[in-house]
Amino acid sequence: MSILIDSSSRVLVQGMTGREGKFHSGQMIEYGTAVVGGVTPGKGGEWVHGKPIFDTVKGCVEATGANVSMILVPGPFAADAIYEAIDAGIPLIICLTEGIPIRDMMNVYEYLKNSSSRLIGPNCPGVLTPGQAKVGFMPNYVGKPGNVGVVSKSGTLTYETVAAMSAAGYGQSTCVGIGGDPIIGTTFVEVLEMFEEDAQTEKVVLMGEIGGRAEIDAAEFIKARMTKPVVAFIAGRSAPEGTRMGHAGAIVEGGQGTAQEKIDALRAAGARIAENPETIPDLLG
Amino acid sequence: MNLHEYQTKRRFAQYGIPVASGQTATTPEEARIIAGEIGVPVVVKAQVLVGGRGKAGGVKLAKSPEEAYAIAGKILGMDIKGHTVGIVLIDPASSINSEIYLGITNDRTTGKPVMMASSEGGVEIEEVARVNPSAIIREWISPSLGLREYQARNIASGINLPREHWAAFTKIARNLYRCYVESDAVLAEINPLVITGENELFALDGKMVIDDNALYRQPELAAQRDTSAEPLVETQARDAGLTYVKLNGQIGCMVNGAGLAMTTMDMIKLYGGGDIFPANFLDIGGGAQADRVAAALRIILSDPDVKAVLFNIFGGITRGDEVARGILQALKEVPTDKPMVIRLAGTNSEEGRAIIDDANIPNITAASTLTDGAKKAIAAARGEA
Numbered sequence: 001m002s003i004l005i006d007s008s009s010r011v012l013v014q015g016m017t018g019r020e021g022k023f024h025s026g027q028m029i030e031y032g033t034a035v036v037g038g039v040t041p042g043k044g045g046e047w048v049h050g051k052p053i054f055d056t057v058k059g060c061v062e063a064t065g066a067n068v069s070m071i072l073v074p075g076p077f078a079a080d081a082i083y084e085a086i087d088a089g090i091p092l093i094i095c096l097t098e099g100i101p102i103r104d105m106m107n108v109y110e111y112l113k114n115s116s117s118r119l120i121g122p123n124c125p126g127v128l129t130p131g132q133a134k135v136g137f138m139p140n141y142v143g144k145p146g147n148v149g150v151v152s153k154s155g156t157l158t159y160e161t162v163a164a165m166s167a168a169g170y171g172q173s174t175c176v177g178i179g180g181d182p183i184i185g186t187t188f189v190e191v192l193e194m195f196e197e198d199a200q201t202e203k204v205v206l207m208g209e210i211g212g213r214a215e216i217d218a219a220e221f222i223k224a225r226m227t228k229p230v231v232a233f234i235a236g237r238s239a240p241e242g243t244r245m246g247h248a249g250a251i252v253e254g255g256q257g258t259a260q261e262k263i264d265a266l267r268a269a270g271a272r273i274a275e276n277p278e279t280i281p282d283l284l285g
Numbered sequence: 286m287n288l289h290e291y292q293t294k295r296r297f298a299q300y301g302i303p304v305a306s307g308q309t310a311t312t313p314e315e316a317r318i319i320a321g322e323i324g325v326p327v328v329v330k331a332q333v334l335v336g337g338r339g340k341a342g343g344v345k346l347a348k349s350p351e352e353a354y355a356i357a358g359k360i361l362g363m364d365i366k367g368h369t370v371g372i373v374l375i376d377p378a379s380s381i382n383s384e385i386y387l388g389i390t391n392d393r394t395t396g397k398p399v400m401m402a403s404s405e406g407g408v409e410i411e412e413v414a415r416v417n418p419s420a421i422i423r424e425w426i427s428p429s430l431g432l433r434e435y436q437a438r439n440i441a442s443g444i445n446l447p448r449e450h451w452a453a454f455t456k457i458a459r460n461l462y463r464c465y466v467e468s469d470a471v472l473a474e475i476n477p478l479v480i481t482g483e484n485e486l487f488a489l490d491g492k493m494v495i496d497d498n499a500l501y502r503q504p505e506l507a508a509q510r511d512t513s514a515e516p517l518v519e520t521q522a523r524d525a526g527l528t529y530v531k532l533n534g535q536i537g538c539m540v541n542g543a544g545l546a547m548t549t550m551d552m553i554k555l556y557g558g559g560d561i562f563p564a565n566f567l568d569i570g571g572g573a574q575a576d577r578v579a580a581a582l583r584i585i586l587s588d589p590d591v592k593a594v595l596f597n598i599f600g601g602i603t604r605g606d607e608v609a610r611g612i613l614q615a616l617k618e619v620p621t622d623k624p625m626v627i628r629l630a631g632t633n634s635e636e637g638r639a640i641i642d643d644a645n646i647p648n649i650t651a652a653s654t655l656t657d658g659a660k661k662a663i664a665a666a667r668g669e670a
Binding site (some may be wrong): 106 | 393397400411415469471551
């Protein structure tokens with residue numbers, strides 16, 4: 001078992017004909033992911049990596065039976081791509097796009113909550129179930145099948161940690177990048193809930209950062225509901241207040257969203273706190 | 286992107302929100318003329334993109350045009366938290382009976398805009414939230430419905446606004462919401478919204494922050510960006526497609542990805558023994574090409590406090606060989622004898638390491654991990670390497 005994606009996932013890529021879309025869908029196919037087709041309006045009938053391109057998501061789903069969509073289209077067009085995937089009935093939408101206007105995301109969020117689709121991201125590295133499927137950017141070699149669930153706001157920090165875990169012999173059930181934007185489709189709490197229910201997952205690693213209160217909500221959930229041990233790392237202890245640290249969501253405002261308050265809440269909830277992501281494997285023992 | 290008070294109030298006026306009929310001046314002489322035209326007393330207000338200008342002496346009352354001249358002379362050029370004042374706003378002074386806070390921002394938890402109001406206007410909403418959280422009334426807004434009239438009434442009643450002002454307040458609240466939405470703002474606030482001695486409501490001060498990701502469709506607002514107040518390197522970084530934030534430490538950092546960039550800074554602080562800190566946050570972004578890496582290195586080295594540079598690149602989309610070529614290209618353009626520690630991992634990192642090794646640069650040290658890189662950079666900054 002795993003969460004969100006596995007070897008039976010049939011993946012379509014919105015934006016497959018672009019430079020990044022081509023490269024990463026190639027990497028995903030190489031990893032063994034069942035990429036069944038792509039969508040680029042105006043390019044229906046073309047082929048990329050031997051997979052058919054469609055003009056519409058609806059057309060692609062009808063022809064291929066895709067049940068996961070990965071979105072890799074530029075920010076100004078991403079909201080429309082998400083609506084199209086929701087309307088085509090795709091149950092799992094993974095949006096990697098960075099730079100979507102927040103107003104677009106608030107509109108998307110409302111529509112999404114009235115649908116049966118789940119959205120991961122945007123502005124995220126995607127999802128990896130080692131040995132089965134990869135939907136996103138994570139480098140192919142970092143993961144290793146195992147029993148630790150990983151959930152993170154950040155991309156490269158996840159690669160760093162997952163690579164260190166794999167090297168130390170701690171494989172992963174699924175690695176989920178939820179994204180660094182203020183408004184995201186799936187929260188830490190929802191992913192923790194999935195890991196808690198997943199039979200393969202025995203322990204969980206959570207990587208958060210400054211800004212917002214998603215990690216505080218996660219701590220409350222851990223305290224109330226999690227039976228599996230959690231190791232956590234929070235990035236941004238050295239970040240000054242009032243300055244946005246790259247991610248649109250990573251900012252301490254009015255004394256809220258500091259690394260320390262998140263660390264304190266997670267520790268109080270029983271999570272083990274790593275000071276350095278490279279020491280996470282030591283805390284999994 | 287932050288708008289100045291005068292830019293915000295101009296925008297508010299376009300949306301039918303009553304504001305003071307002030308004008309901006311960049312010289313004391315202009316301030317004197319404006320004060321004479323709009324009639325004294327006037328308030329001379331520093332236009333800076335940072336809070337706390339009142340306490341810093343950036344807002345003063347002038348009872349005559351000559352006094353406006355003298356005050357503007359003092360405020361123009363004043364340094365407020367590292368921002369130099371280049372513009373003052375001259376507003377007519379008004380009699381104030383009471384002050385209200387009214388603002389809209391996006392709420393992360395619900396994914397909706399939230400309108401907030403408090404009868405304690407004129408102070409920062411964060412301060413009210415800390416001292417008296419129950420004084421803040423909130424209404425969450427459905428993006429598809431917009432702010433409904435009943436919601437504006439809920440707020441008016443919640444802050445105990447006298448009924449005679451409800452009609453005017455509702456109009457202002459709905460116009461503020463429209464302004465927030467159509468401007469792609471992430472924050473639009475009137476603070477304070479005042480009730481005058483003549484029983485009229487108007488926005489005495491205002492603040493707007495525009496979503497950087499939406500500037501492509503807000504050309505009129507994008508053109509109002511004031512880069513004079515920000516450090517030159519931040520402008521250069523934005524132009525090069527980099528995210529750079531200057532800090533006060535000694536180790537320049539170049540990292541790919543925001544989370545890893547913050548973590549790299551944290552490791553410097555963690556192992557820095559209380560005297561060595563990161564000099565900056567710098568995210569070169571995904572898929573960084575050689576020329577972007579070169580631009581990043583130039584920016585880092587332009588900081589005179591930097592004693593050592595740490596590169597931490599974990600390639601996913603970003604390729605180690607591209608980064609390595611970028612570093613060498615930058616060193617040709619901006620030679621430096623400062624010690625540099627390079628840690629490359631992930632996509633094409635072996636090729637990248639080989640490129641650096643072959644160049645045989647004496648002040649470059651390789652590091653194998655994040656921790657190793659941070660410790661070596663700290664030692665280098667202390668002159669121990």
